[in-house]
Amino acid sequence: MKGSAFALAWRQLRRDLKSGDIRILLAALALAVFAVTAVGFVTDRAERALAIEANRLMGGDAVVRGDAPITGAVRKAASVHGLRSTETVELNSMIRVARAGHDAQADADSLRLGDLRALAPGFPLRGTFRVLDGRGVERNADDIPARGTVWMSRAGADTLGAAIGDTVRLGDASLRLAALVAQEPDAALDYFNVAPKVFLNLADLPATGLVQEGSRVGYRLVVAGDAGAVERFVATARASLGRGQRLETIGQVRPEIRSALERASRFLGLAALVSVVLAAIAVAMAARRHSARHLSGAAVMRCLGASQRTLAGIHVGELLLLGVMASVLGVAFAFATQWALSDWLGRVLSLSIPPSGWLPAMQGFGVGLVVLLAFGAPPVLALRRVSALRVLRHDLDATEPSAWFVAIAGITGLAALLWWKAGSATLGGAMLVGIGATFAVLALLAWLLIVVVRRLRPRLRGSLRYGLANVSRRAATSVAQVTALGLGLMALLLLTFVRTDLLDRWQLSLAQDAPNRFIINVQDDQAQPVRDFIAAQGLARPTLFPMVRARLVAHNGAPVANAATQAQTAGGDTDADQVRARRRSEREFNLSTTSVLRDDNKVVAGTFWMAGARVAPQFSVEEDFAASLGWKVGDRIAFDIAGQRLEAPITSVRSVEWESFHPNFFVIAAPGTLDGFPASYITAVSVPEAKTRFTADLVARFPNVSVIDVAAVLAQVRATGDQVSRVVQVVFWLSLAAGVLVLMAAISASQDERLLEGGVMRVLGGSRLQLRLAQASEFAAIGLLAGLVAAIAASVLSGVIAERVFDLPWEPDWMLAVAGGGLGMLAALAAGLFATRRVLDAPPSVTLRELQG
Numbered sequence: 001m002k003g004s005a006f007a008l009a010w011r012q013l014r015r016d017l018k019s020g021d022i023r024i025l026l027a028a029l030a031l032a033v034f035a036v037t038a039v040g041f042v043t044d045r046a047e048r049a050l051a052i053e054a055n056r057l058m059g060g061d062a063v064v065r066g067d068a069p070i071t072g073a074v075r076k077a078a079s080v081h082g083l084r085s086t087e088t089v090e091l092n093s094m095i096r097v098a099r100a101g102h103d104a105q106a107d108a109d110s111l112r113l114g115d116l117r118a119l120a121p122g123f124p125l126r127g128t129f130r131v132l133d134g135r136g137v138e139r140n141a142d143d144i145p146a147r148g149t150v151w152m153s154r155a156g157a158d159t160l161g162a163a164i165g166d167t168v169r170l171g172d173a174s175l176r177l178a179a180l181v182a183q184e185p186d187a188a189l190d191y192f193n194v195a196p197k198v199f200l201n202l203a204d205l206p207a208t209g210l211v212q213e214g215s216r217v218g219y220r221l222v223v224a225g226d227a228g229a230v231e232r233f234v235a236t237a238r239a240s241l242g243r244g245q246r247l248e249t250i251g252q253v254r255p256e257i258r259s260a261l262e263r264a265s266r267f268l269g270l271a272a273l274v275s276v277v278l279a280a281i282a283v284a285m286a287a288r289r290h291s292a293r294h295l296s297g298a299a300v301m302r303c304l305g306a307s308q309r310t311l312a313g314i315h316v317g318e319l320l321l322l323g324v325m326a327s328v329l330g331v332a333f334a335f336a337t338q339w340a341l342s343d344w345l346g347r348v349l350s351l352s353i354p355p356s357g358w359l360p361a362m363q364g365f366g367v368g369l370v371v372l373l374a375f376g377a378p379p380v381l382a383l384r385r386v387s388a389l390r391v392l393r394h395d396l397d398a399t400e401p402s403a404w405f406v407a408i409a410g411i412t413g414l415a416a417l418l419w420w421k422a423g424s425a426t427l428g429g430a431m432l433v434g435i436g437a438t439f440a441v442l443a444l445l446a447w448l449l450i451v452v453v454r455r456l457r458p459r460l461r462g463s464l465r466y467g468l469a470n471v472s473r474r475a476a477t478s479v480a481q482v483t484a485l486g487l488g489l490m491a492l493l494l495l496t497f498v499r500t501d502l503l504d505r506w507q508l509s510l511a512q513d514a515p516n517r518f519i520i521n522v523q524d525d526q527a528q529p530v531r532d533f534i535a536a537q538g539l540a541r542p543t544l545f546p547m548v549r550a551r552l553v554a555h556n557g558a559p560v561a562n563a564a565t566q567a568q569t570a571g572g573d574t575d576a577d578q579v580r581a582r583r584r585s586e587r588e589f590n591l592s593t594t595s596v597l598r599d600d601n602k603v604v605a606g607t608f609w610m611a612g613a614r615v616a617p618q619f620s621v622e623e624d625f626a627a628s629l630g631w632k633v634g635d636r637i638a639f640d641i642a643g644q645r646l647e648a649p650i651t652s653v654r655s656v657e658w659e660s661f662h663p664n665f666f667v668i669a670a671p672g673t674l675d676g677f678p679a680s681y682i683t684a685v686s687v688p689e690a691k692t693r694f695t696a697d698l699v700a701r702f703p704n705v706s707v708i709d710v711a712a713v714l715a716q717v718r719a720t721g722d723q724v725s726r727v728v729q730v731v732f733w734l735s736l737a738a739g740v741l742v743l744m745a746a747i748s749a750s751q752d753e754r755l756l757e758g759g760v761m762r763v764l765g766g767s768r769l770q771l772r773l774a775q776a777s778e779f780a781a782i783g784l785l786a787g788l789v790a791a792i793a794a795s796v797l798s799g800v801i802a803e804r805v806f807d808l809p810w811e812p813d814w815m816l817a818v819a820g821g822g823l824g825m826l827a828a829l830a831a832g833l834f835a836t837r838r839v840l841d842a843p844p845s846v847t848l849r850e851l852q853g
Contacts, residue, residue, distance in 0.1 A: 005310055009317030014319070026326050028283050032367040033330025034337075039271050040360025041338035058248070059124035059185040059561045060086075060222035061230045063781065064237055066245040073240035078221060079416055082229030086122040088202070090115065090218040093210050095198055097160045097177070098167040112160055114196040116170065118205040119144040125224035127185030129199075134164045138182055145201050149178035155707070156196025158696040168198060171208035175200060274491040277435065283371050287319075319377065327368035331361050427805045434797040438490050439483055442789050446482035449785055450475050463544055478782065486786035486793075489824040492625035496820070514661045517686030518708035519698070520547070522681035533701060534685055537694060544681040545663050548591045548674050550639035550646070555631070589639065592665045592682075593674050600660040604653035609670045617648035617673040622656045625666040629727035641677045648673060650729040772833070779832035780825065787824025 016022035064074055070087070078085040095114035121144060129141035145151050150168050154158075157180050162168070166177045173241065211217055223233055237247050240481060301311060338356065419428035519542075522530050527544050535541045553559070595611045596605070604623055609615045621631055631637065631650055638647035648669070656664050663682050687694050695707045795812060802810040 005313030006317050008310075008314045009321060012314060012652045013318045013321050013349075020490070022322060024317075025283070025287055026322055029323065029326035029368055029372060030330040030333070031350060032280075032371060033364045034334045035332035036367045037331050037360050038337050039358045040363050041334055046339065046359055051185040058126065059247070060126050060221070060224040062223050062234050062237070063248045064223075064241075064245060065248065066219045066221075066242070068244065069219050070245065072242070074221065074242075074245070075238045077233050077236040077240070080229065080233070083223050083225035083233060084125055085124065085221060085223045087120045087222065088123060088126060088220045089118040089205060089211075090220065091215060093170060093208075093209060093541045095156075095160065096169040097162040098174070099170060106724065112196055114156065114198055116210070117197060117199045117613060118202040120202045123222065123223055124185040129181055129185065130183035131166075131179040131181055133179055137759050141179070145178060145199055147201050147203055148175055149201075149384075150175045151181050151199040152177055153184070153197040154180045154182055155695055156198070158692075159196050159699055168199070170198065171210040173204060173208040175204065180544070184521060232318060251557075271495060274495050275354070277491045277836075277851070280371050281488050284480075287372075287377075304640040316699060320374065321371055322640065323372040327365045330368065331364045334364060335361070359652030427801060430800050430804065434494075434800075435487065438487060438793040440788065441488040441793070442483040442786065443479055445785055445789060446479040447475075449482070449781065450478060453781075482782050482786050485782060485824075485828050486790045487671045489787055489790035489827070490797075493791055493820045493824065494798050494801075497794055497798035515686050516661075517687050517695070517704060518663070518682065518684050520680065520682045520708065521704055521706045522683070522702070523704065524679070524681070526705070527681055530681075530698075530702065533698060537691065539687065542683040542685050544683045545592045545594065545665075546674060547665075547678040547682050548641060548677050548679045550589045550591050550641045551796050552589065552637065553640045553645065554636075554638040554647070555629070556635050556637075588820070589667055590665055591639065591667055591669055591674060592663075593669045593671055595671045597654070598660075598662060600657040600662060600664065602655045603652050604655050608652045608654075614672060615670045617646070618651040618670045619648055619673075620652040620654055620668050620670075621650055622664075622666045623653050626650070626653050637662075644677065646673070647679070776829060777831060779829045783825035783832070784821075784829025786828060788818075788821040790824050791818065791821035824850060 013022070017026070063071055080262050092113060093116050094111060095116075096111045123144060129151070130138055131141045132138050132154065141151075150170075152162060152168065157163070159796060162177055164177055164179065168175050181197070184197075186197075203210060223230065225233075234247065234249065241247060325396060403520075415432055419432070519530065531541055531544070595609070597608060602642065603620075606620075608620060609618065619637060633650055635650050636647060637650065638645055640646075651670075658664060661684065663684050698707055699705060795814070799810040799812060
């Protein structure tokens with residue numbers, strides 16, 4: 001019996017495909033799987049590409065630092081298949097430049113403490129050096145400095161007055177300056193390194209005689225390779241780190257990059273969620289039509305003696321076969337699409353797009369089967385309960401109690417799928433609550449619309465009366481249509497609103513006037529002269545922030561050792577989180593103070609002190625930093641500052657937009673808290689490229705002041721932000737296009753009744769214009785209601801997601817919501833008229849014979 005039911009299911013599927021009865025359901029499900037899988041493929045490849053691009057700031061995909069040569073298990077893990085590795089050695093040394101044509105006294109003036117970077121062949125593994133040669137031409141370096149030569153940072157050359165061709169003396173070695181470095185690939189690792197940098201070949205390091213017993217030397221092992229191989233290396237290295245070693249990835253090194261990538265990942269997850277929602281709507285509508293068209297056939301089979309089990313086997317079997325077929329088609333088309341897009345996307349992003357994994361394909365199959373179970377199985381299961389009298393009486397519909405259990409199980413699975421695809425409990429919860437609330441409001445308003453139309457219908461005339469009569473006559477269909485259109489439009493409008501806010505925010509945060517020079521080590525008596533000097537250069541007068549070096553000694557009375565253990569416990573579920581938490585608890589802190597918060601700092605918990613008020617000692621802490629250390633409002637933390645103890649409570653927690661590139665601190669103190677402690681000052685300014693002498697003139701005026709050129713880092717962060725924005729744009733349009741197609745399938749799924757009524761009206765003398773106006777009035781009423789509710793729901797939900805998930809400020813824009821509602825109505829009207837154009841194109845006799853045959 002099972003074999004015969006399966007054979008009948010396969011035969012019925014082939015017949016339905018030939019006749020076209022099931023093509024809408026096949027198309028809806030295939031489009032749903034295509035939308036989810038295509039977004040998944042593009043998202044996966046884009047995230048991999050952006051991660052590799054961001055790693056250019058490190059010179060590789062992962063870096064292990066140590067105070068001794070890195071050997072053992074870590075070195076062995078870097079030599080496996082799929083990985084490339086290289087190394088660098090870093091140390092501080094006096095640098096002397098012997099300039100041609102200058103006397104010994106002038107050469108003595110060019111003596112400074114510098115930062116030496118000895119590079120092994122192959123460095124960098126990601127990114128490249130941008131150098132200036134003797135002709136002043138900027139180019140990408142093909143290799144590291146040749147034996148016997150060095151490169152020097154452009155800022156360092158300005159400080160030392162060095163020129164290409166000069167001799168640079170490092171310890172016992174004399175090397176020729178061959179190029180100036182305009183941009184280095186690993187600048188993110190040394191954000192606050194202020195000394196002139198000299199790059200040499202690792203093979204020349206022994207000749208300098210600088211590496212001796214007791215020398216402070218830093219060793220770096222840099223690896224890059226396939227994503228899977230890098231992940232395995234990171235896991236092995238983290239478990240094998242020895243004393244004085246630490247592992248770094250781009251997310252840990254630069255919070256600006258981490259913030260951009262996290263926001264992009266969340267948006268792409270939201271796009272995938274929208275695709276799942278649209279899939280559910282389309283399949284539900286298409287399955288409803290499929291079930292309705294098979295009621296008469298099931299009734300005939302009941303008259304011929306078919307059992308309920310046989311009917312269920314045939315129709316559920318057909319549905320499963322259809323689901324497998326649609327999923328295969330959707331995944332195949334998605335794979336072909338993302339492959340075709342990869343070259344174009346690579347050109348747009350100006351980077352190489354790595355292959356995608358197979359997880360998006362598995363997700364596509366999972367979405368297809370779960371959505372089919374949740375929204376396709378219930379109406380099909382009801383076919384086995386159809387009465388034999390259905391052959392004579394078409395008003396007898398089938399009901400199946402067990403279908404409700406299947407629907408509940410499927411919807412539960414869909415909710416779990418949404419939660420999983422969200423990648424965030426807040427995003428998943430907001431989407432589920434928003435969908436549920438929107439569905440309830442749409443269903444209620446649709447019912448109220450039907451009641452109002454029934455009362456107004458006698459007073460209406462012409463095509464408007466016929467169109468609105470269709471709304472009230474098919475009450476269940478109209479409610480389903482309004483809710484389906486409303487949910488679909490809400491999902492698309494939500495994606496549009498969040499995408500607009502997200503891209504606007506990135507453009508503001510990465511503005512062209514963002515600071516590109518950090519000025520540190522300004523002493524108290526130099527604060528005003530430094531302000532005056534910067535203003536005299538035609539730049540905006542800066543704000544200087546005090547900076548006090550401190551070491552954590554206690555948390556809530558627990559000594560630092562216990563506090564570190566607590567921090568490791570509270571740091572997170574992963575080993576990386578716990579190691580980072582412990583390192584943060586043991587590091588030296590830069591404390592600062594301010595009376596007023598800038599726009600890039602927002603209080604998320606507690607109360608910030610009032611501006612201008614003299615308050616008791618207290619601290620405000622950055623939220624992620626506090627979470628990793630297990631700190632919260634009300635806790636007391638104590639620091640050691642130059643032998644003095646400072647203890648105060650935490651009264652507020654802040655979110656910080658690190659990508660603003662303004663001076664920001666993990667811990668800031670209330671005004672007066674740091675009085676009496678030794679402090680230097682820090683500020684940041686935006687220096688135009690034309691002011692090439694700014695750094696040299698400032699250092700000449702204030703020799704103890706250090707200027708940090710972060711223009712290269714800012715340029716890379718800006719480039720990453722632009723690339724992320726373009727990926728967001730691509731995925732948005734892909735999701736939008738797939739969503740429009742799925743909405744059209746959902747509208748087409750309920751056109752049989754309109755075809756029948758249109759055929760009857762054509763037989764009774766109705767003109768094409770009258771039919772078109774009647775259809776337009778029906779879709780306009782449905783679309784207007786669905787569009788307005790969808791716009792309001794999307795606006796509110798986008799505010800929740802913007803503030804809670806993307807950490808973006810949000811203000812309601814009701815004009816945008818109204819415009820979105822109007823566009824939604826027009827989209828529903830256009831899609832509805834397009835989907836029902838067959839009513840006008842087909843002869844009435846053919847339409848009636850096809851639907852009643």
